[in-house]
Amino acid sequence: MTAEIAIQTVNLSKTFGRRGRKRIEAVKHLNLEVRAGQVYGFLGPNGAGKSTTIRMLLDLIHPTAGDVYLYGQHVHRHHEVLRRVGALVEGATFYNFLSGRRNLEVLARTANCYDPRRIEQLLEQVGLAERANQRVKGYSTGMKQRLGLAAALLSDPDLLILDEPTNGLDPGGMHEIRTFIRRLVDEQGKTVFLSSHLLGEVEQVCDRVAIINLGEIVREGAVDELLAGKSTLRVEARPLQRAAEVLREHWPVVTNETWLTVSAAHEDSPHVVRRLVEAGVDVYQVAAQRQTLEEYFLAVVREKVGHA
Numbered sequence: 132m133t134a135e136i137a138i139q140t141v142n143l144s145k146t147f148g149r150r151g152r153k154r155i156e157a158v159k160h161l162n163l164e165v166r167a168g169q170v171y172g173f174l175g176p177n178g179a180g181k182s183t184t185i186r187m188l189l190d191l192i193h194p195t196a197g198d199v200y201l202y203g204q205h206v207h208r209h210h211e212v213l214r215r216v217g218a219l220v221e222g223a224t225f226y227n228f229l230s231g232r233r234n235l236e237v238l239a240r241t242a243n244c245y246d247p248r249r250i251e252q253l254l255e256q257v258g259l260a261e262r263a264n265q266r267v268k269g270y271s272t273g274m275k276q277r278l279g280l281a282a283a284l285l286s287d288p289d290l291l292i293l294d295e296p297t298n299g300l301d302p303g304g305m306h307e308i309r310t311f312i313r314r315l316v317d318e319q320g321k322t323v324f325l326s327s328h329l330l331g332e333v334e335q336v337c338d339r340v341a342i343i344n345l346g347e348i349v350r351e352g353a354v355d356e357l358l359a360g361k362s363t364l365r366v367e368a369r370p371l372q373r374a375a376e377v378l379r380e381h382w383p384v385v386t387n388e389t390w391l392t393v394s395a396a397h398e399d400s401p402h403v404v405r406r407l408v409e410a411g412v413d414v415y416q417v418a419a420q421r422q423t424l425e426e427y428f429l430a431v432v433r434e435k436v437g438h439a
């Protein structure tokens with residue numbers, strides 16, 4: 132059986148400042164299809180159009196052209212489908228003078244889904260239980276982000292749409308939220324659509340990703356497939372700067388204080404070593420490693436800019 136399609140966008144476009152001098156095509160003819168039961172990453176650098184797309188998915192802003200369907204329902208014409216959706220958007224606001232717990236209570240009552248046990252459970256799950264009685268005023272960015280995640284889950288939605296859910300969290304916090312998101316999908320069968328510019332983060336939690344740049348999708352696919360066969364060579368050599376110069380003539384090279392990461396295939400290893408030896412560089416180690424999503428992403432985005 133093929134999974135239900137949780138999100139579909141058809142030619143979705145948004146242009147800002149139509150009549151002004153500065154016309155920004157923030158999202159261009161976006162066609163997305165997100166199947167239910169997975170974590171789907173929506174990745175792109177700052178200004179790529181992620182938040183604009185998410186706002187259109189939630190019918191918070193109107194597309195200039197194109198359509199959004201959630202579970203097969205047109206989101207604008209069948210607004211009630213949003214009852215199946217929980218969201219965390221950029222700059223979500225709370226009542227600063229109320230505690231975290233009170234904020235959730237108010238939100239739950241407004242949404243007609245008040246259940247004190249569920250609120251306690253969520254506070255526990257997002258790691259806020261101990262600070263739940265404090266005013267939101269004194270919360271850190273990371274704590275507000277956790278509260279936002281709990282708020283998105285109040286109505287026990289089938290689909291979660293999260294704009295940069297790990298924003299403002301430290302590495303430990305990110306790990307916790309990542310595990311939490313993964314469990315929502317694996318254990319409760321939910322669907323999560325999340326945006327991020329933190330690639331290392333996303334690689335560990337997403338089943339599938341779309342990479343967006345300048346309002347357009349540049350790559351889409353299962354994380355494992357995108358990275359299959361993409362290897363890099365890690366080279367340790369002295370002097371390192373000289374090694375970088377020599378190799379850069381043939382392959383893209385990223386330097387670190389102790390080694391170089393060369394975007395070359397495993398088969399290229401002998402050529403890499405030969406070039407270095409011929410240039411009088413001492414080679415200590417050459418090892419092939421799988422490319423990370425971050426390296427892949429940078430290569431894709433660079434390629435795109437190069438062709439623009």
Ligand SMILES: Nc1ncnc2c1ncn2[C@@H]1O[C@H](COP(=O)(O)OP(=O)(O)OP(=O)(O)O)[C@@H](O)[C@H]1O
Nearest residue numbers: 147155157175176177178179180181182183184328
């Ligand atoms: N209300 C608006 N009016 C005018 N331009 C806007 C508006 N909202 C977004 N933009 C522009 O649209 C483009 C995409 O912005 P968007 O916020 O969607 O990017 P993003 O991918 O979420 O970036 P970030 O990673 O920084 O959050 C940017 O060039 C931005 O300046």
Ligand SMILES: [Mg+2]
Nearest residue numbers: 181182183221
């Ligand atoms: Mg954004």
